[in-house]
Amino acid sequence: MSTLAIANAAPRKKPAPVAYFLGFVFMLFIGILIFVYVTTKKVNPVMLDEHGNPKTSSSDNSHAGH
Numbered sequence: 001m002s003t004l005a006i007a008n009a010a011p012r013k014k015p016a017p018v019a020y021f022l023g024f025v026f027m028l029f030i031g032i033l034i035f036v037y038v039t040t041k042k043v044n045p046v047m048l049d050e051h052g053n054p055k056t057s058s059s060d061n062s063h064a065g066h
Helices: 003-009 017-042
Strands: none
Touching: none
C-alpha cells in the first residue's frame, strides 16, 4: 500500500463550529471593506472650513501660523 493510499484512508475530521464562525466573520469583514471602497469611490467630498462653509480649491494661506 502506498503512502498516498494510507493518507487518503485516514478519516477526515469536521472543522470545529468556531472555524465556520471565524470564516463567516472574515468574509463579512472583506465584504464591508469592498462596500466601503466602492461607496467612497462614488462620493464627491467637499472640504469645509471651521465655520462649515465649503472651501475653495485655491490655496488660501490667510490662516497660516494659527
